Amino acid sequence: MSETLNHPAPLHAPLAPHGVSTPAYLYDLDRVRQAHHKLRSWLPEPSDLYYSLKANPHPDVVATLHALGCRAEVSSPGELDAALTADVPPADILYTGPGKRDEDIDRALAAGVRDFAVDSTWGINQLDRAAARHGTNVTYLLRVNPGGGSRGAGLRMTGDPSAFGADADHITAHPEHYTGRDHARLDGLHLYLATNITEEQALGDSFSEAITVAQTLHQALNVPLRTVDLGGGFGAPYAREGELPTYPGLADRLADELDEALPGWRQNAPRVAFESGRYLTATCGQLLTRVLDVKNSHGQRVVVLDTGINHLGGMAGMRRVPPLNPHLLGPNPPHTRPTPAPPAETPTPAMICGPLCTPLDMWARSHPLPDVSPGDLLAVPNTGAYGLHASLVLFLGHPAPLEVVTDGDQVVRSDRLTFTRSPSDT
Incomplete structure (x- = not known):
């Protein structure tokens, strides 16, 4: 209509x-495009951007962001259905979440999804068994829970006991537990330290910590990392008048730090990725x-x-x-x-x-x-x-x-x- x-x-x-x-909720797709344009301008290039469907899984919103180049980050069967309904190809879907039922993984594999994030050695083994059942191979990002936390965050995601991620210290001490199985290959790292940070310095500090952790774990794991997902944290006004925050110096700061920590990133070795839901749709x-x-x-x-x-x-x-x-x-x-x-x-x-x-x-x-x-x-x-x-x-x-x-x-x-x-x- x-x-x-x-x-x-x-x-x-x-x-x-x-x-x-x-x-009635009203969603304006033109403003989605405006927000995407702003966010891309704050990110270093080259980098990928995932849209986190938890913020708003409406198929028209998802389809608009995918048309702009965003991949889809989903964490439930419902979000998977929303991404597929929006015609996001399975190859552009990352399935995350700290706990997954066998039937949910089976459903994702049957739909063609091959990229997952896992939070533990159990999660790696579970994914490997599921891939074997389907006669296929999959890749996974290992989500990491480093020590510390991020100031200025609306919600801290790491640094405390958490369902999210394997402890960085344990990965460093026992890298052989995390480096892959017969049907599940380690593709890279997934770091998401905090969310809803409106101040540029605090957001940059959060990403800096993630980059340092990625550098340390890259050395400890001693396997090629094809992807380093640094997560998100981009703030936005919620249910109040206001504009999206700006981060004009973020891209240059992160590019310099990535050059030092992961020198192949400009050639996508590893591929650097970010995530956002709130900033893109609020x-x-x-x-x-x-x-x-x-x-x-x-x-x-x-x-x-x-x-x-x-x-x-x-x-x-x-x-x-x-x-x-x-x-x-x-x-x-x-x-x-x-x-x-x-x-x-x-x-x-x-x-x-x-x-x-x-x-x-x-x-x-x-x-x-x-x-x-x-x-x-x-x-x-x-x-x-x-x-x-x-x-x-x-x-x-x-x-x-x-x-x-x-x-x-x-x-x-x-x-x-x-x-x-x-x-x-x-």
Whole structure:
């Protein structure tokens, strides 16, 4: 379906296609391309870029990024299906995750995937057995958990006991345990030290640590490394107005360090790779919502929306995404696009709640918001990453929100996830 939207909004303002019901996520593919262009400009060349589907596995988003040259990093059967649905070739898929069921590996192998990341000697042996069952050979990146951590990170991924990665000290002490099996060949290293770093110096320090670890392990393993995946960590605004951070000196800094530590990288020996989900998709999305109720409770203004933690921010309480303190753009009359509040209007505090039958369904206890009325349309900006797919969508059984994909001023898709109960084979 294609529908023209009149008067496309500027970057900071939400865009509401006429007649779209709420709640609804809107994803703009043009902004995905803009984010990709920015990120590539911060990375050294040559290097590969993986898109981490966990941020937003919508097939149109995945297909757009693959068309721009991104490979797909998946970590579940559902993400694998999303990548294949988006026509990503199996040869461009890296299957990761700290624990994989035999049936999940079998399914990936049957689909043609041959590149995996493993986190332990058990994972190597499991992958080798699966490849033997399928009469094929596979390659794997050995994920590493080095000591220490990265300052300035929204979420540290290493340096503590973790399901992610084999300890660097153990790899150094026992390299023979990690260097391959009959059907599974070590292809390289996978390092992902932290995520959501907005400050360039801190991000560069994180990658510097990864490069140093890769150099040390390259020497200890004493086998050719075809790939060194340095991971990601690129920050982005979440559910609040703001622009993507810039890292103008990062590419030159990393190129110099790679020249010293892995001198063949400019000839792809090893091939250097990076990963991103958040940076590539955060600013492409917004969540549209309507006000259901406004009341005063014990002296506090309470605004109830038609969306809540079931559609956005459900994982924030588990520290898996930043704590939610969203910006709400609006208000406006029903059936028209939301706009920023008039400058003369002074916002006042309000408790922002969703429709779920639990007091936990609260986005903010005291959020500055202009006067709103039931039926007003509001929007939460920068929700293209870790929005719907990091929520509690099944909790209390409300319908999933509409997902509308636009490309500039054109609507290219509008649909909704549904959940059904099917008979089990066992």
